[in-house]
Amino acid sequence: MKYFIGRLRSRPFIDFCLFAIAGAIILAVFSIVPQSRFGANLWNLSNYVFPSIYGSIAGGLLGIWSGRLRRSLHAQTSMQERYHDLFENASDLIQSVALDGSVLFVNRAWRDTLGYCDSEVSSLNIFDVISPDDHHQCRQRFESLISGGVVNSAEVTFLRKDGCPVLVEGNVSLRFENDQPHSLRAIYRDISERKAAEVKIHQLAYYDKLTGLPNRTLLQDRLVHAIADAKRFDHHLGVMFIDLDHFKKVNDTLGHHIGDLLLQEAAQRLRDSFRENDTAARLGGDEFVVILSGYRNSVNVPHIAQKILENLARPYTIEGHELVLSGSVGIAIYPQDGTNADDLLRNADMAMYAAKGGRGDSFKFYSESMNRNAVKQLQLENGLRHAIQEDQFFICYQPQVDWESKRIVGVEALLRWNHPEYGLVSPDKFIPVAEETGLIIPIGEWVLRRACKELKQLQVELDIELDLSVNLSGIQLEHPNIVEVILNALHESGLPSEQLELEITESVLVERTDQALKLLHEISSLGVRIAIDDFGTGYSSLSYLKNFPIDRLKIDKSFLVDILHDTDNAAIVETIIAMSRNMGLNVIAEGVEIHDQVEFLTDRSCPLMQGFLFSKPVLPSQLKVLIEQGDKLFE
Ligand code: C2E
Numbered sequence: 001m002k003y004f005i006g007r008l009r010s011r012p013f014i015d016f017c018l019f020a021i022a023g024a025i026i027l028a029v030f031s032i033v034p035q036s037r038f039g040a041n042l043w044n045l046s047n048y049v050f051p052s053i054y055g056s057i058a059g060g061l062l063g064i065w066s067g068r069l070r071r072s073l074h075a076q077t078s079m080q081e082r083y084h085d086l087f088e089n090a091s092d093l094i095q096s097v098a099l100d101g102s103v104l105f106v107n108r109a110w111r112d113t114l115g116y117c118d119s120e121v122s123s124l125n126i127f128d129v130i131s132p133d134d135h136h137q138c139r140q141r142f143e144s145l146i147s148g149g150v151v152n153s154a155e156v157t158f159l160r161k162d163g164c165p166v167l168v169e170g171n172v173s174l175r176f177e178n179d180q181p182h183s184l185r186a187i188y189r190d191i192s193e194r195k196a197a198e199v200k201i202h203q204l205a206y207y208d209k210l211t212g213l214p215n216r217t218l219l220q221d222r223l224v225h226a227i228a229d230a231k232r233f234d235h236h237l238g239v240m241f242i243d244l245d246h247f248k249k250v251n252d253t254l255g256h257h258i259g260d261l262l263l264q265e266a267a268q269r270l271r272d273s274f275r276e277n278d279t280a281a282r283l284g285g286d287e288f289v290v291i292l293s294g295y296r297n298s299v300n301v302p303h304i305a306q307k308i309l310e311n312l313a314r315p316y317t318i319e320g321h322e323l324v325l326s327g328s329v330g331i332a333i334y335p336q337d338g339t340n341a342d343d344l345l346r347n348a349d350m351a352m353y354a355a356k357g358g359r360g361d362s363f364k365f366y367s368e369s370m371n372r373n374a375v376k377q378l379q380l381e382n383g384l385r386h387a388i389q390e391d392q393f394f395i396c397y398q399p400q401v402d403w404e405s406k407r408i409v410g411v412e413a414l415l416r417w418n419h420p421e422y423g424l425v426s427p428d429k430f431i432p433v434a435e436e437t438g439l440i441i442p443i444g445e446w447v448l449r450r451a452c453k454e455l456k457q458l459q460v461e462l463d464i465e466l467d468l469s470v471n472l473s474g475i476q477l478e479h480p481n482i483v484e485v486i487l488n489a490l491h492e493s494g495l496p497s498e499q500l501e502l503e504i505t506e507s508v509l510v511e512r513t514d515q516a517l518k519l520l521h522e523i524s525s526l527g528v529r530i531a532i533d534d535f536g537t538g539y540s541s542l543s544y545l546k547n548f549p550i551d552r553l554k555i556d557k558s559f560l561v562d563i564l565h566d567t568d569n570a571a572i573v574e575t576i577i578a579m580s581r582n583m584g585l586n587v588i589a590e591g592v593e594i595h596d597q598v599e600f601l602t603d604r605s606c607p608l609m610q611g612f613l614f615s616k617p618v619l620p621s622q623l624k625v626l627i628e629q630g631d632k633l634f635e
Pocket residue numbers: 398413414415426427428431444447471472473503533534557590591592593610611612613617
């Protein structure tokens with residue numbers, strides 16, 4: 001009964017009744033008015049019966065239909081309002097962007113987060129709010145979506161109107177209209193706080209709170225990676241265990257606060273003693289570990305250890321206290337002193353105890369032979385300081401030949417050191433030490449001036465033209481006066497700049513400092529040519545080459561070894577030759593020792609060669625004889 005009464009009071013029933021009554025009245029009136037003209041009796045109720053019945057049926061039906069229509073319109077409007085409400089009040093940033101990037105609409109969270117008001121949004125292009133660093137990636141995403149790709153979760157940095165970055169993460173999708181791509185819709189979450197929290201957690205988990213250096217956990221991780229890299233690239237790796245001598249005394253006498261400040265300062269000095277890709281970590285207390293990675297040989301390690309000790313030993317002024325500190329350093333080298341992280345750390349630790357057991361303020365290698373080498377190394381370093389003044393250097397020249405014309409077309413100047421005690425020392429041993437100590441600057445200048453002078457003299461004596469290649473260290477390219485040094489060497493000797501070539505290693509390209517790039521362009525503008533030495537060993541890529549004013553690549557001698565049978569080497573050499581040709585570069589192969597290599601190179605159109613097959617590096621007097629003999633070199 002209740003249900004029945006409810007139905008009677010419902011809106012559709014009322015609609016039905018109202019429309020039925022209205023229909024009955026309207027049809028009755030409409031039917032009786034025409035009849036009344038012909039004399040029909042308006043008071044005769046039977047005249048109204050049928051029109052009222054038809055009218056009420058039609059009205060009722062119309063009532064039902066209009067009720068439905070009204071209800072559906074109402075439902076639609078309220079759905080739209082709900083969606084708009086959801087869209088506007090969503091906490092995520094929602095945006096719709098036309099294919100050219102102009103912003104179509106955004107929600108309130110978007111406007112509030114990025115600081116724009118309603119009227120400003122319509123004139124924005126989405127790239128006005130995306131950080132310039134992300135433009136390229138975003139354009140790629142746009143293009144990928146338009147060409148049918150899928151973009152899953154995307155991270156973008158937006159810039160607020162006041163310039164502050166806001167990191168967001170979300171999904172982007174493409175909208176179609178009439179089967180044509182129309183616009184891009186995206187829903188983003190602001191993840192700046194989450195990212196900041198992640199960084200903080202990472203900092204707490206992996207870094208030492210006091211010094212900001214990596215902690216034991218991160219050290220272990222970095223060491224494992226460094227060992228894997230050393231294995232892969234056949235590099236050396238050094239692990240240094242550093243303990244501060246008598247640090248406990250500072251804590252006991254001046255208190256922990258001063259001790260902490262001293263540790264912070266010592267950590268900073270350690271940081272300053274290494275290259276950026278070396279890792280210095282604090283294990284706890286006054287113990288630090290340093291990983292020296294990516295070295296081609298371990299000759300520099302004693303020098304680095306010495307530098308650490310000197311840096312640590314400089315006096316400290318902490319809150320008015322003048323303090324002096326020293327350290328003990330133990331060194332283990334991969335692979336000879338251990339091939340895994342635990343062994344290397346343990347052995348470096350043992351070596352550190354041996355250093356401390358002496359008088360402190362010293363370093364020790366884990367292996368005895370390395371200790372002996374280290375002493376020699378430091379002696380070399382001291383010896384190098386006097387080598388120029390004591391006239392211990394001289395230059396040998398190795399011919400570079402053109403196999404096609406069977407002529408010597410140039411020579412490479414190679415430095416030699418006649419050590420009073422050790423005799424002839426190889427440049428592979430002393431050049432890294434000279435670089436590490438900065439002595440390469442005066443030594444390099446000496447080589448340039450002497451080589452230009454000797455070659456010009458030879459040219460005049462023999463009345464020939466001959467190119468000169470001189471090796472230039474990356475360190476020299478960090479010194480702005482290198483251009484002046486080159487100009488002076490050319491001027492003094494009278495050698496034309498087009499006859500001088502400077503060989504730089506790939507590491508200069510990889511490290512690619514602005515200074516080096518600028519200087520290379522200046523050098524090149526003098527007419528001096530630039531060659532990349534030992535090409536193929538230094539992980540440089542084509543993209544690096546394009547930025548440098550390079551004239552020639554020198555294929556490293558290691559790739560010529562067993563070239564007829566080693567398919568990898570053959571493929572590398574072939575690729576370098578083809579690549580040089582494509583880039584319009586000259587190419588020369590070094591380390592040619594046998595005729596098979598000559599054949600391989602000439603078959604691939606690389607007629608320029610240098611190597612023992614033609615001649616070892618020789619003194620200027622011997623070079624003169626070689627040139628005079630001419631063809632003998634090619635027999
Ligand atoms: P580099 O510039 O790649 O010089 C080529 C090295 O390969 C020279 O060694 C040369 O004697 C050697 N070599 C040439 N032909 C052959 C061959 O057929 N077979 C073999 N096995 N070796 C060959 P060197 O003279 O011992 O020089 C070693 C490195 O020392 C040079 O490599 C260069 O990087 C550096 N160096 C030499 N002189 C200087 C210099 O004045 N300044 C600088 N910065 N570095 C120099």
